[in-house]
Structure formats: structure tokens, C-alpha cells
Amino acid sequence: MSPQPSRPGAARGTEVTVAVCQIAPRVGDTAGNRQRIRGAVEAAVERGAHVVVLPELAGTGYVFTDAEELRAAAQPPDGDTVREWEALAARHDLVIVGGFAERGGDGRIHNAAALADPTGLRATYRKAHLWNGEKTWGFSPGDTPPPVVDTVYGRIGFMVCYDLEFPEWVRLAALDGADLLCAPVNWPLSPRPDGERPGEIVRAQANASVNRMFLAVADRTGVERGQDWLGGSVIVDADGYPVTPLRLGQEAVLTATLDLAEARNKAISERNDVHADRRPALYARHSRERA
């Protein structure tokens, strides 16, 4: 998707300040979660943010007990949760990308994300690759590719958490022209060797560099019903290196100012271009043989 810029008349600078909000939502505490989000967005605004990314399922929390609890918490895209993001985006002249539990028109529940800008809700997306318990709590996987929205701050794609582990999926957003890929995530804390950067961050770096695209990942933190979260929010530049410090396990709002125009240049040597050098006919032919 590449709708028109929301403010086509506006001067379009390419330097954009992006914030990732590492908050600690709690299942069942809708009012509290809303307050946490508002607080984080306001902190991001104070630090000059133009684009604000919230975690996966920011409004509801994550660790549901069963399908009934999830269903009760889910909302349509015009419910209170996303409406408030639209209001915050309008009030502060922001793009906000965040994750929410969506109740679709057909009654199915999705692990979704929304992008709101000062003109309102621009796009929603339904997580296509479901993680573990999501398969038993009654989430239905989405089956449309990550949106790429042409905003006044640049072309912004988005997807949710485990989607990032599939480089094919990230590639679709990049080929659709995303300068910045925003990812609401909830990364479970898992063991890793001493001194190693968490693998989820390593893969975010790779996703950025093989596409020469910026990535902004908003992870959650805190312990929720016995589940400990990584708190690994990170902003990665188009060369694949982190430009924010790690604040593992802490509540934090991390910001970085990015020149998104760098993502329009896919050249990595005199004669190499990370997208033009792809050989999609070979990938497709051999994938079909193996399907």
C-alpha cells in the first residue's frame, strides 16, 4: 500500500526523530495500560519525536489465560484504544504505530497493529506469523502483507514481533519502499551466551542491513503472570547497526534522529545494490519446486 502523503503540501524534511516506548502493560488493567501509553507518548513528544512506536498488544497486555479473556479485551479498529492513538497523533503531530487486540467484523480476533497520523487511522495490519500461546488463545493469523504508508515523515512499514523472524516478510515491506520498518513486539526473555546481544536484536540488525532500511522495534518489559520479557527495544540504522542504547528489562523511551533518505539509496559498492542484485526468478523457481 502506498497512499498519498497525508500532508502533501508540507515541506518534507528527511530527518525524523523516532521513539520506541518500552513500557510494561498488564493484562486486565486497561485503564492503567492507557495511562502508561499516554505517559510514554508524552515523554517521546518532549524529546522531539515525530514517529512513536508502541509494543505489541500495548493496550491489553499479552499473557491471556484463555480465548474468553482475549475476546473480552479485543476491540475493533475504531475502539477506544486506536481512537486514543489517533487523538494523540493529531494533538502532537505524530505518526503512532502500536499493537492492539483486534476484533474483526467477522468476529475473528487478530494480533494487530495500527498506524495513525494527524489525519487519523491510516492502516491496520494483522500478524501473519503467530507465536506459541497465540495459537491457543484464539488469535487468527492475518494473510495480507505488511502495509507501507507514505506519511509526511517518510514511508513507514509495520509488522508485529514474530513476523520479523521471516526475512521474506520483511523483504516485502522493503520492496514496497519502506524507509523505516516499525515493529511492535513482545520478546520473551530467553537464555543466551554471556556477553552476547539478544538474537532478536541481531536479526533486526540483519533485516535492516540486507534491505538498507531503518528499523524501530518497541519491545515491552516487566513480568506478566510469570512471563519475563526481554525489554530489548532498539532503533537500527540502514547499515544494520543499533543507534540506541540497550535498556534491557527497564521501562524506557528511546529516541534517535534518522535521515530516512539514506534508505532510498540501496547501493553498497560501486556496482552493488541490495535490491537490484536480488535474483527473484531463481528464488521463486526453486521455492516452487520445494513447496
Added chain:
Amino acid sequence: MSPQPSRPGAARGTEVTVAVCQIAPRVGDTAGNRQRIRGAVEAAVERGAHVVVLPELAGTGYVFTDAEELRAAAQPPDGDTVREWEALAARHDLVIVGGFAERGGDGRIHNAAALADPTGLRATYRKAHLWNGEKTWGFSPGDTPPPVVDTVYGRIGFMVCYDLEFPEWVRLAALDGADLLCAPVNWPLSPRPDGERPGEIVRAQANASVNRMFLAVADRTGVERGQDWLGGSVIVDADGYPVTPLRLGQEAVLTATLDLAEARNKAISERNDVHADRRPALYARHSRERA
């Protein structure tokens, strides 16, 4: 490709010692390069190696002046270079994967790699994604996917250097059942932020973990005709973490003992599997739309 195991009667342990040989070949010094390779293979054998990986264009060096110099150095797969690898593999009961400049039957020149085991030459491969000068020195890109050879030490896939930067290409080898992906490379030294691991290694880690597959990268080192090389050889486990120390810029033979059977288990949670969770119909459909 999945030919039969070369020694189907042999007991098939899954613990395998893999060596990556970080040597410094020099263009024009064929005899010296052969000696460097022999020395590194023998050092690997002393350390118990079963699988030995050599750099890209190990026999010839890399920095050619022009097509004429490359053409003079290139050999068919039954030339001296690969023949010697076959002899070393037979003498020491090894699998050897290394890069060489191939002169094909049709006269075209390829940046190729060969896999030899004690029974002889098992497979060759031609780099499908060419880097910078390779496009002007007269290399022709290959157009067949990375081979996966069922050896007595496990299923071994291989590809060359810049190929690794295309996760679609790595995926083909993984879906074809590679337990271990071997990559002869020549990584040019390029700038990176202080304290950061080189991006090439980060992407090798990501390639391993999104496929739960081991990776063994043999990089070259030294300065050749003014080109400084990274010397970033690394062996990565199926979780995507390095299991060898970095010896940036030094000659070194690095080894690690791997339980390749771990790569047969693609599960990463009770209900998640890195390959079964893929949604190839969505990737293909949307890729075609964008082709």
C-alpha cells in the same frame, strides 16, 4: 541435491569438528597459495577436524587486475586445485569445501566452490550474486541453487560470500535440509561503529538462527594489492551465536565441535517451528505481484 551418503555403511555420529581456515592467498602466487592451503588443512587435521572450509578463491587470490589475468588463473573442476583438495580429503578422511576460479566447459569463468570428500569431488557451485569488481573481471554468475550434499558427517550445503547477504538464497539450502552451511568468503574490510561486531558476522548469525542451521564461514585475511580484508571467519551454532573467537585480521585456523543433529530440530517453542511456520504462499503471491 541430496546424493547418497558417501559411506552409507559407516556409523554416523552427529558430533563433527569443523574448521575454518583464515589464510592470506595472493594473486599470482599459485604455488604459495597451494602451500598455504595444505598447511591450513594439516593444522585443521591436527585439531581433529572432519570438515574443513577454505576461503573464496583460495587457490588464486582475489584482486585481479583484469579479465585476462583472471582467465589465465581459472581452472576446470578437474584442474590441479580441486584435485589436490580431493587428495587431501581422501588422505585425512575429510570433507573440504573451498572456493576456486572455475573455467567452465563453455569457456565462461565462475567464482565457484567445490565440495570434496574421501570419495572425490561431490559437488560444485557457482556464485549467483556477484560482488563489485567480479562483474568487470569477467565472472559469469551461476544460476543454480546452493548444493546440499549428504556426507558421512552430515548434510552440508555451500555458497559463496555475497550470496549470504540474500536470506532467500540461504533459505533454499536450509529447506533442502542443510545441517551445516559452509561459506567460502572474502569479506572486504569496511568501517563500522566502535564496539560493533562486523555486520557480515551479524548477518551470518541471523541466517543460522532463522533456519536453526549451523554456519561455517571461512574468510581470508591480509592485504592484497591495496585491498584490506576483514579476516572475520566464524562458526555459528543453530541458535545463531558464534562458537569461535574472532581473530580479525590474523591468519588462523578456528575449530568447533558441533552436534549437527541439533539442526534437524526446527522447534523454537512448544508450538513454533522456524520452517513449518513459514507462509510461502503469501511470500510467493506477493513477490510475483512485485516482480
